[in-house]
Amino acid sequence: MLKYYKEFFSEYDNASLYQTLILLAFILFFVAVFYIVWKKPKGYYNEFEHAPLDLEKEEIVNEKNDKKTLK
Numbered sequence: 001m002l003k004y005y006k007e008f009f010s011e012y013d014n015a016s017l018y019q020t021l022i023l024l025a026f027i028l029f030f031v032a033v034f035y036i037v038w039k040k041p042k043g044y045y046n047e048f049e050h051a052p053l054d055l056e057k058e059e060i061v062n063e064k065n066d067k068k069t070l071k
Contacts, residue, residue, distance in 0.1 A: 012018075
């Protein structure tokens, strides 16, 4: 499929320069994301660590309270 577009994307001037710049930007983006995540404090994600489990517990408690109010 790419062979049909290869000529179209390589016909303009400085095609290799643009492709190199885009590749560098792509790599720098993921390096930056990795750095940002790595530099977060150790306890930053503790609040989110058990979030799905906490929601299930809250739903169970809410269901019990709803059943009590219906009686």
